[in-house]
Amino acid sequence: MADPKGFLTTxxxxxxxxxxxxxxxxxxxxxxPGSLLPIISKQAGRCMDCGIPFCHNGCPLGNLIPEWxxxxxxxxxxAASERLHATNNFPEFTGRLCPAPCEAxxxxxxxQPAVTIKNVxxxxxxxxxxxxxxxxxxxxxLSGKTVAVIGSGPAGLAAAQxxxxxxxxxxxxxxxxxIGGLLxxxxxxFKMEKVHINRxxxxxxxxGTKFRTEVExxxxxxxxxxxxxxxxxxxxxxxxxxxxLPVPGRELTGIxxxxxxxxxxxxxxxxxxxAPPITAAGKHVVVIGGGDTGADCVGTAHRQGAASVTQLExxxxxxxxxxxxxxxxxxxxxxxxxxxxxxxxxxVYSVSTTxxxxxxxGNVQFLHLIEVEFKGGKLEQKPGTExxxxxxxxxxxxxxxxxxxxxxxxxxxGLELDERGNVARDADFATNVNGVYVAGDxxxxxxxxxxAIAEGRSAAxxxxxxxxxxxxxxxxxxxxxxxxxx
Numbered sequence: 202m203a204d205p206k207g208f209l210t211t212x213x214x215x216x217x218x219x220x221x222x223x224x225x226x227x228x229x230x231x232x233x234p235g236s237l238l239p240i241i242s243k244q245a246g247r248c249m250d251c252g253i254p255f256c257h258n259g260c261p262l263g264n265l266i267p268e269w270x271x272x273x274x275x276x277x278x279x280a281a282s283e284r285l286h287a288t289n290n291f292p293e294f295t296g297r298l299c300p301a302p303c304e305a306x307x308x309x310x311x312x313q314p315a316v317t318i319k320n321v322x323x324x325x326x327x328x329x330x331x332x333x334x335x336x337x338x339x340x341x342x343l344s345g346k347t348v349a350v351i352g353s354g355p356a357g358l359a360a361a362q363x364x365x366x367x368x369x370x371x372x373x374x375x376x377x378x379x380i381g382g383l384l385x386x387x388x389x390x391f392k393m394e395k396v397h398i399n400r401x402x403x404x405x406x407x408x409g410t411k412f413r414t415e416v417e418x419x420x421x422x423x424x425x426x427x428x429x430x431x432x433x434x435x436x437x438x439x440x441x442x443x444x445x446l447p448v449p450g451r452e453l454t455g456i457x458x459x460x461x462x463x464x465x466x467x468x469x470x471x472x473x474x475x476a477p478p479i480t481a482a483g484k485h486v487v488v489i490g491g492g493d494t495g496a497d498c499v500g501t502a503h504r505q506g507a508a509s510v511t512q513l514e515x516x517x518x519x520x521x522x523x524x525x526x527x528x529x530x531x532x533x534x535x536x537x538x539x540x541x542x543x544x545x546x547x548x549v550y551s552v553s554t555t556x557x558x559x560x561x562x563g564n565v566q567f568l569h570l571i572e573v574e575f576k577g578g579k580l581e582q583k584p585g586t587e588x589x590x591x592x593x594x595x596x597x598x599x600x601x602x603x604x605x606x607x608x609x610x611x612x613x614x615g616l617e618l619d620e621r622g623n624v625a626r627d628a629d630f631a632t633n634v635n636g637v638y639v640a641g642d643x644x645x646x647x648x649x650x651x652x653a654i655a656e657g658r659s660a661a662x663x664x665x666x667x668x669x670x671x672x673x674x675x676x677x678x679x680x681x682x683x684x685x686x687x
Contacts, residue, residue: 203274204246204632211247214240221544225503228390228470230297231540241324244317245273251308255530256318258686259306261655262288262295263677266303268316273321282329285322291357293330293399294384295352296323296395299651300685301492306530328398332643340417340464342369346460346668349374349431351610353416354382356641356649357437358405359657360664363674364435365410367515367665372431373410376417379471384650389497391504391540395470417608424613433636433664436624437657438610440642444599446489449556451558455565459494460582466501481507485578485591487568488512490598491556493539498596510546511590513578515573518550531687553582558589568592601647620635621646626680629663644680 202209214486217236218224224231241414248270252501256266258604265284272281285292307315319570329335346369353375356620365371379385381398402412407520418424418438423545428434443458457479488498491514502510519536542548551573558567573587603622604611619625623646624632624639631638640660641653655678665672 203248203250203271204243206273207243207246208249208309208313208316210387211243211388213247213317215317216246216320218540218543219265224391224540225544228504230394231391232416233273234674237324239319241317242274242276245270245321247309248274249309249623255306255308256316257534259302259304259530261652261678262658264303264322264360266316268462269325270316270318270321271580273325278325278328278332279334281325282334285325285329286335288675290362290658291355292322292326293397293401294355294393295651295654296320296326297397298384298388299649302632302649302651305532308683310530310532335400335404337404338366338402338638339408340366341649342368342668344368344573345358345374347368347430348433348435348664348668349427349428350437352382352437352439352641352643353377353380353412354384354437354641354653356441356643356657356660357382357402357435357655358651359426360435360437360640360661361410362405363661364660364664365405365408366683367661367674369432369665369668371384371410371541372413374413374416374418374422374427376415376416378414380414386467387460387494387497388467389463389501390470392501394498394500395467396554419609419611419613422494425609425615428614428634428637433668434631435636435657435660435664436614436616436637436639436643436661437641438604438643440601440623440647441605442602442604443597444602445599446554446599448554448556450565452557452563453559453565454563455559455593456557457597459488459490459498459596462596463494463497463501466505477505479594481505481510483508486510486592486594486596487592488596488598489589490514490600491516491548491550492598492600494600495596495598496541498598499548500539500544501592503544503546505540509591511592512546512548513568513570514548514550514553515553517575518548527687529550533683553580555587557595559591565592565595568595601642603646628679629666630660630680631644631667633639634669638667647682648683652678656680 218232269284270280304315350373486502486507523533566588572583617625640656659676662674663678
């Protein structure tokens, strides 16, 4: 193990964030550059090297966490990077964006603060990039088989990289103007600067993966024709249908889905706009939805100069400590303070929107809400608690309901859907259409980035076996696997 007494002698330290007043003036990542390396070896030494490392169960990728903790403790960064990449194609993504179910399952976390697994992970991969340990890994020979991957989010990229390295000729189709999916246009720059995506794409290009942007399968290319052109197809189009809020006043100007609002802010950072077409500048902003996407809207509104920011959540406020009904090593529902919440704004729980109120020009001005509570398993309104709050920009961040079907992709392929509206698949991630596979949120439903990468790796094995009759690619999960919850 790393340090036999590390968990007894060393307290938990996390990455240092830049002062709020400083980071609100730019879109750079909120953490102080280089602040982790001076402390990360000791933090890795807190790993107990458990006989049964439950962090493996918490992580769907099966990351070899005790192993790379040991190497990080000894500052053998090359070996740590090799162990990290053995199970994860893009640890710089998960190290920044994953909510770390591995830490929730850390054995040390039973009675002490868990090991800072995410911080160790991101330190290893950043060090690997700086030292040149991350290099292209082109296949030794080509199989002569071709694969189309639809979607360039984490699931699509993981599947494409695995299949390219297995020797197949892979083309990734992305309907947006840049590669990355939600990593590119759903994640704000202050959570992950896009240089991390760009250099992975260049690595994949050097390995042989081809990329086709601004091509939407179903609209620009008929899905059935695409299937005839390639030996296999992987659908990794995500679950991009946003959940709507059908209440009176929804049609007013100034009410937008989060995924209408966030990409425009990212496009400013890409140089496409001087100012975003939808901006929070000088406005009272209300974010409906208390999850990570809602927090992204909060942080974006702060940086755009909002007059005020209020985040609404229909569920009660979670507690600060692990609930008794969610015992270790399950992933607990806890009160979460993200970097965006540290920057200001108000969070309101147990409320539901009743309607919006606009001005004479049809612009939203107020949001009317009422307090709610659960009684007998049902959500009920509390009479006499109605009120209205200023709302000149409203973003709906209430999750996603499934794969886009309006573009024709589902119907043109002739895909079957499951009872939740996701693309149905078998144990090999294969759909009902021969040679067509599905990975990520398109098949699983809305999930975490770490599950998306695991899905992409697992689907790649199914495709490889379909094309060659056998496969040595890893498959960390099955389509039916779910997160460790109570």
